[in-house]
Amino acid sequence: GAQVEWKDFTKSEVYMADLESGLHYLLRVELATHKTLEGEELKIFKDFVTVVAKLFPGRQSVVKLLETLLEWLVSLPLEKIPYDAILDLVNNKMRISGLYLSDRVQWVGCQGSSxxxxxxxxxxxxxxxxxxxxxxxxxDALANTGLEEDPLAVLQTMRRYIGTFFGCQECGKHFEEMALESLNQVKSVDEAVLWLWRKHNQVNARLAGSMSEDPMFPKTLWPTPDLCPSCHEEQEGLHVWxxxxxxxxxxxxxxxxxxxxRYTS
Ligand code: FAD
Structure with missing residues (x-):
């Protein structure tokens, strides 16, 4: 496949460039396949924007943009929103100063070998x-949003987003199966953090050696011992977390x- 210039990075860091490029892709590419949002889809998108606007630890310009998008979605009396109106706001055609989400895709920790x-x-x-x-x-971050006091707020929002909008429908189906199986056992925000980690490892294990594996980034149980030695233990000769x-x-x-x-412009 086509190559782009390789960017130096370390596996022990998370990159804002990946997160912003992901939001750009989600808002300007993935969502664009839904010409209008209404009913359940609109509700799911609103919840997604609520969660990111309130919790995304991003740069001011991006957080402001998400907050403005949220205010606009919440205040609109419409039951149907054309995607183009969302795009206009994301592209800042309304020229509100200080709001900006770059449309430059820069994968860093998420760059692939193709x-x-x-x-x-x-x-x-x-x-x-x-x-x-x-x-x-x-x-307190989700206070007054309707999502407060639910330790599952982020995971349920993710589940619904993935099931409705994520371009990979197979992924959505798999994720829904995992959620149906065990999400109701999650009782605290700490358990929610661990649930997502556990399920992500389950997906890694399933996909190891498959087509979607980048040979330069083999799917492994994560975090590997070099990233977190104390995460790994041995009991009677068996690996345990x-x-x-x-x-x-x-x-x-x-x-x-x-x-x-690094690498954000
Ligand atoms: P990813 O799995 O995307 O992980 C990204 C980064 O997260 C890693 O580089 C690492 O730093 C970190 N990480 C890895 N494991 C964990 C963990 N357990 N906990 C926390 N952080 C971790 N593809 C399919 O082919 N079939 C599917 O069914 C499928 N289901 C998916 C479901 C969801 C919800 C999502 C978001 C993606 C799914 N995908 C699926 C895509 C697949 O999981 C990978 O995202 C893709 O193959 C790219 O892999 P990657 O090497 O970049 O690592």
Whole structure:
């Protein structure tokens, strides 16, 4: 496949460029296949925008844009919203100063060895890990949104977004099966962080060696021992996770302070 210039990065950091490129793709490419949003789809999109506007630990210009999009969606008395109106706002044709989401796609931690690999799905996982960690660290962030006091707010929003809008319908089906099976066991925001980690590893295990695996980024159980030695333990010769340490690691790794601004323009 086509090659783009390789960008230096470290696996121990999360990159804002991936998160912003993912949001750009979601809002300007993925959503564009839905010409109008109404009913359940509109509700799902509104909840998604609520969760990111309130929890995304991003740059001011991007957070402001998301907040403006949310205010606009909430205040509209319409039952039907044309996608083009959303696009106008995202593209800032309304010329409200200080709002901006770049339309330059820059994959860093999510770059692939060919353009067909990694990128957007990688950024979406990353975004939702970041959001579950934010929800666990900022209990009041969703106040007055209708989503407060629900430890499942982020995961349910992710589940519905993936099931309705994510271009990979097969992925949506798989994710829905996992959610049906065990999401109701999640009782706290910390358990939500761990649930998403566990399910992501389940997906990695299923996809190891498949077509969607980038040979330069083999699917493994994550975090690998080099990233988090204390996450791994051995009991009677078998590998076990130390979930308490995994939680500590996830909160650090996907925490706002570990998001590098490198390569953002
Ligand atoms: P990804 O799996 O995308 O992971 C991105 C980054 O997250 C990794 O580089 C690593 O830093 C980190 N990470 C890895 N594992 C974990 C973990 N357990 N917890 C926290 N962080 C972790 N593709 C299919 O072919 N079939 C499917 O059914 C399918 N289902 C999907 C469901 C969802 C909800 C999503 C978002 C994607 C799905 N995909 C599916 C795509 C697939 O999971 C990968 O995103 C894609 O193949 C790119 O893989 P990647 O190597 O970039 O790593």
């Amino acid at each position: 353009v067909a690999l990694r990128g957007y799905p990688c950024s979406l996982w990353t975004l939702f890990h970041v959001l579950t960690v934010q929800a666990a660290g900022r209990p 130390n979930e308490q340490m995994v939680l500590v690691f996830l909160k650090q790794h996907f925490g706002a302070l570990n998001i590098s601004p």
